[in-house]
Amino acid sequence: MIRESLSALLGVALGSALPALAQEAATADATTQALAAPADARTEAIVAAAEAFLATLAEDQRTAVLFAWEDEAQRVNWSNFPTGIFQRAGLRWGDLDDEQRQALTNLLGTVLSDDGLRMVQEQMLADEVLKAEEAEGGGQPPAGDGDGPPAGAPPGGGAGGHPGDLVFGSDEYYVSFVGEPSEAEPWTLQFGGHHLGINATVVGPDVTLSPSLTGGQPVRFTWEGEEVDIVVDEVTAAGTLLGSLDEAQREAAVVSDARVDLVLGPGKDGMVLEPEGLSAAEMTPEQQALLLALVEARLGMLNADDLAPAMAEIEANLGETSFAWFGPVEDPASAYWRVVGPTAILEYSPQEMGGDPSNHLHNMYRDPTNEYGAGWVSE
Amino acid sequence: MRPSFGPQAGAFPPAPSIRTLSRAGIFAAALVAPGVASAHPGHALAQTAYLTLAPGEVRLELDMTVGEDAVAPLLAALDPDGDGAASEAEARPWAEGVLAQVTLALDGERAAWTLEGLEVPDLALLATGSAALTLEAAAPRPEAAGPHELAVTNAYAPAETLRTASAFLQPGEGWTWEITEQARSDDGADLAVIYATTRE
Numbered sequence: 126m127i128r129e130s131l132s133a134l135l136g137v138a139l140g141s142a143l144p145a146l147a148q149e150a151a152t153a154d155a156t157t158q159a160l161a162a163p164a165d166a167r168t169e170a171i172v173a174a175a176e177a178f179l180a181t182l183a184e185d186q187r188t189a190v191l192f193a194w195e196d197e198a199q200r201v202n203w204s205n206f207p208t209g210i211f212q213r214a215g216l217r218w219g220d221l222d223d224e225q226r227q228a229l230t231n232l233l234g235t236v237l238s239d240d241g242l243r244m245v246q247e248q249m250l251a252d253e254v255l256k257a258e259e260a261e262g263g264g265q266p267p268a269g270d271g272d273g274p275p276a277g278a279p280p281g282g283g284a285g286g287h288p289g290d291l292v293f294g295s296d297e298y299y300v301s302f303v304g305e306p307s308e309a310e311p312w313t314l315q316f317g318g319h320h321l322g323i324n325a326t327v328v329g330p331d332v333t334l335s336p337s338l339t340g341g342q343p344v345r346f347t348w349e350g351e352e353v354d355i356v357v358d359e360v361t362a363a364g365t366l367l368g369s370l371d372e373a374q375r376e377a378a379v380v381s382d383a384r385v386d387l388v389l390g391p392g393k394d395g396m397v398l399e400p401e402g403l404s405a406a407e408m409t410p411e412q413q414a415l416l417l418a419l420v421e422a423r424l425g426m427l428n429a430d431d432l433a434p435a436m437a438e439i440e441a442n443l444g445e446t447s448f449a450w451f452g453p454v455e456d457p458a459s460a461y462w463r464v465v466g467p468t469a470i471l472e473y474s475p476q477e478m479g480g481d482p483s484n485h486l487h488n489m490y491r492d493p494t495n496e497y498g499a500g501w502v503s504e
Numbered sequence: 505m506r507p508s509f510g511p512q513a514g515a516f517p518p519a520p521s522i523r524t525l526s527r528a529g530i531f532a533a534a535l536v537a538p539g540v541a542s543a544h545p546g547h548a549l550a551q552t553a554y555l556t557l558a559p560g561e562v563r564l565e566l567d568m569t570v571g572e573d574a575v576a577p578l579l580a581a582l583d584p585d586g587d588g589a590a591s592e593a594e595a596r597p598w599a600e601g602v603l604a605q606v607t608l609a610l611d612g613e614r615a616a617w618t619l620e621g622l623e624v625p626d627l628a629l630l631a632t633g634s635a636a637l638t639l640e641a642a643a644p645r646p647e648a649a650g651p652h653e654l655a656v657t658n659a660y661a662p663a664e665t666l667r668t669a670s671a672f673l674q675p676g677e678g679w680t681w682e683i684t685e686q687a688r689s690d691d692g693a694d695l696a697v698i699y700a701t702t703r704e
Contacts, residue, residue: 210634291634381690385668386550396554396672399683451668477548477571477666 164308165330167235167430172327174235175306175314178228182216190216194304194311200497202301203315203322204391205338205487207252209291215315218249219296229300229316236314236325236332240358241426244339247355248321249295250348251341255319256293293319311502320487322391325427326498332431335496338391339426340486342476356458356486362419363473364457367450369412370403375454378403384452384461387474387487397493398465402449405466413443420464423471423490435468435492442467458483468492549574553606553669555656557699559677561642562608562654564617568637574663575631581662583627590624599639605660608643611652617641647679649703655696667692671699678704 164172179187192199192214204211221229234242297318304312306327313326322338344355370378380402389396405413420439424432439446445467452460452475459482464471470491475482494500554565570578581598582590590598596619603617621640629635645654658667669692673681685698 206634210629381688381692383690383692384666385692386552386666388552388554388668388670393554399671399673399686401686 162329162331165430167428168308168327168330168332171232171235171332172306172308174228174232175302178225178232179306181222181225181228186216189214190301191305192301192303196303199301199315200303200313201392201394203317203324203338205320205322205340207291207293207319208297213299213301213317215299215301217296218298218300218318219294232314233316233323236327236428237323237426238428238432241428244355244426245316245321245323247353248339248341249298249318250353251343251346251355252293252297252319253295254343254346254348259291259293311498313497324497328498328501331434331498331501332427333435333492333495333498333501334424334427334490335492335498336389336394337426337490338488339423339490340474340488342485344486345484356488358425359419359422359473359488360458360483362415362422363460363462366412366415366419366448367454367457367462369415374403374407374412377407378448379450379454381451382453384459384475384482386461386476387472387489388463389470389472389489389491390487394496395493398463398470400445400447400465402447402463405443405446405448416443416446416448416464419448420469420471423488424469438468439466456483468494548664548666549578549662550666551658551660551668553656553658553667553695554672555654555669555695555697556672556674557645557654557681558674559679560645560647562610562615562645563674564606564608564639564641564643566602566606566639566641566658568639569635570630570633570637571663572633574665577662579627579631582624588627590627595622595624602639602660603641605658606641607657607659609653609655610643610645615643615645617643647701649701651684651698651700653696653698655694657694659693669695671695671697680704 179190182190199214202214204213216225218226218229230242233245237245295318298316298321299318301315302312303315304310306312306314308329311326311328313324316323316325317338320338320341322336323334324337326333326335341355346353367375367378388398405416408416417436417440421432421436424435427435443466446469447465448462449465450460450462452462454460459475461475462473470489470493472489474487474489476485476487492500548571550569550571552567554563554567556563556565568578581601582595584594599619599622603619606617608615608617619639619641621638623638624630625635625637630637654671656669658669669688671683671686673683675681680702681699682702683697683699687696688694
């Protein structure tokens with residue numbers, strides 16, 4: 126089974142990582158900058174898992190992984206680029222021992238859903254596939270054998286390296302915290318590497334993944350005889366929605382038969398795409414349900430407790446939500462699409478490098494009202 | 505209320521945008537700016553244009569990443585002396601030439617861009633398709649309440665080109681805008697936006 130392969134590769138025990146939820150509600154510390162709403166059981170579990178991970182670290186590791194909530198540079202220090210072009214800060218997966226990896230996996234599994242955790246692990250596995258392909262092809266020499274990023278790469282933020290120094294592989298995924306894990310104060314868990322940028326901000330009882338980058342290259346591959354398709358649910362949902370449209374609806378939805386590139390990738394915080402394409406108000410109830418299913422195919426990477434209010438808000442705003450398609454209608458996996466609503470902007474963006482656009486994706490999720498939890502912190 | 509471009513109210517300001525040149529024209533040759541996503545264009549030149557309606561002006565950010573078919577012509581334009589680096593004396597004329605091919609019309613009247621920022625990554629990285637050129641410009645835009653049209657055509661195509669342009673709003677100084685209609689050409693070269701201006 127692929128999950129056993131992932132376990133063996135990543136050195137962790139898989140399966141639902143959700144620990145038992147605490148029974149008592151958290152109370153805010155009156156001496157700290159307390160939030161209006163107390164933490165719920167999910168946040169308590171997330172904080173407990175975060176503290177358990179931090180407890181596995183040596184002092185220098187703890188220093189490396191914790192950044193102040195006010196650290197604006199670290200907050201935006203994420204990218205789809207691999208090591209060698211972009212230098213992440215924090216702790217590198219390749220430098221963690223088995224206990225630390227297990228604790229981090231548990232933490233991710235508490236923040237994310239089972240599907241979300243699997244997605245993260247499959248993306249890391251995809252980068253192992255890419256690393257092996259590059260080595261076989263005589264491209265970039267494989268690195269990332271636990272020795273850290275290339276010499277000369279700048280610490281934290283910015284880009285570095287030169288052609289030939291690109292480093293692929295699961296070792297090159299980094300964890301960091303912006304703000305210290307707390308039930309009473311806001312903080313962000315960052316986990317990312319090539320084609321992955323998870324930014325999970327916890328504010329009292331609430332968690333948002335805005336903004337987060339997913340995708341991968343490849344997204345379809347075979348690992349030890351098992352077929353993996355990281356985005357099969359999303360591609361299926363997109364094709365089903367497009368296929369449900371009548372001629373007039375399709376004409377509105379398909380903005381162009383030419384694919385476009387990702388618009389709101391890393392570095393584009395605070396920007397809001399205007400609605401375009403087919404408004405959900407012009408869809409039947411069944412089609413609106415398909416649209417919500419498409420959104421949930423992406424956002425379902427978040428744990429169910431925090432996904433529910435996010436989806437409820439998106440559903441409540443369906444009348445102001447639009448769906449736009451750019452690219453071939455006969456091949457949903459190769460076309461760009463976006464969903465734009467007041468509290469959710471999703472982009473699915475196939476890339477040409479690597480040959481098959483459907484097998485190289487840069488996908489983004491943003492909540493323009495709440496990037497990095499700003500909307501909750503300001504309440 | 506529809507969210508708009510600009511800082512989220514709350515704990516912190518928006519992420520820093522690409523560095524701008526001072527109006528004295530200091531050139532910033534840098535590695536790729538943190539967080540700029542690569543388009544991995546494959547063979548073509550990928551151009552992503554961000555057009556922002558701001559008080560009294562339209563702002564343009566044009567990000568370019570280079571596919572293998574576009575490397576030679578682009579590097580020849582950026583580095584005519586072939587020394588492997590793009591000096592200010594080389595890059596600025598290139599950028600001005602690009603802007604001359606990005607025509608802007610406001611309510612049917614041609615508007616002129618002023619180059620305000622340029623970031624050129626390490627040319628070796630640029631040639632791999634894993635880094636982006638970023639060009640920033642602004643054009644004056646008179647404010648008046650009522651319906652208006654903004655039309656942009658990006659004709660810059662030194663090689664096969666994948667283009668897209670998107671419009672954004674940055675309200676302020678008592679003005680707000682609402683985009684009521686957008687139209688695009690299939691090749692992504694043209695974007696027309698109908699918007700309504702309101703004085704608060």
